[in-house]
Amino acid sequence: MDTTKSLMSLLAATLAVPTLGQTLTVVNEPWPGEATHAQMLADAFGGTFTSLGTVEGVNFNTSSSNTLTDTGFTNGSFTALRVADSGSGMAPNLTSLATGSDAVFAGGSYDAVSLGGFSSLSHDFGYINDAGDFTRLVSSTADAGMDFHPKADFEWAMQASNGATFSSDSDANEGRDHMVSYAIYNDQNEFIAAVLFFEDFGGNGSDWDYNDFSVLLTLAPTPQAAMLGLAGLGGIGLAAGRRRR
Secondary structure (H helix, E strand, C coil): CCHHHHHHHHHHHHHCCCCCCCECECCCCCCCCCCCHHHHHHHHHCCCCEECCEEECECCCCCCCCCEEECEEECCCCEEEECECECCCCCCCHHHHHHCECCCECCCCEEEEEEECCCCCCEEEEEECCCCCEEEEEECCECCCEEECCCCCEEEEEEECCCCEEECCHHHHCCCCCEEEEEEECCCCCEEEEEEEECCCCCCCCCCCCCCEEEEEEECCCHHHHHCCHHHCCHHHCHHHCCCC
8 A cells, every 4th residue: 555645645535625614716727828736736846746636616707617626636745735715713824724714814924935827917925914904025026935923813915917906815805716725735744835826817807717826835934945945946937937818
């Protein structure tokens, strides 16, 4: 028996499927020439990521008949588990992602690094405080990381060069979810990071493929980032290759 795959399967069965009352946002197929989440994760962590299975989710693309979405992916060494997009009463921090949803986050210590994406727009990533103010942490044109140590609950947010700002909380986006996230575990089932994927265009014309802009989050200070060889990731190799139909 492959022990690593067995452990990953057990972890997936325990954490990947949303609990009662939790839901996942559907990630639609990207346009030709753009990468899927599995491919973007493979560019970052190596190997080939395959699906852990699918569940029915909420699809904001009204023209799509697809209602299924992946619960996560694994390459045998790293496993990326989808975090619930709604339905949890508790705001998680990085170490409690598996038990919460990604709409609102709790205070803690975070390190954020831009990983680029597939869009004609540039992006700033940051957070929105309880007064509704956006503060920039990193941008899609600069890969340098930024430490962030909030004491109160907050929302992650992405601001695009067209002036649009979208929160991790769908209630702030007219009910539409603009961010999906994954908790990343190593082959010892230890949490090491989270990856956030944003959709940068709203309304019925959006494709809702959530590959426009992505961010890697690790605990600050970040031995996890050093272990992953973050300096050599080159922004998933996407920041310099943004492209859109």
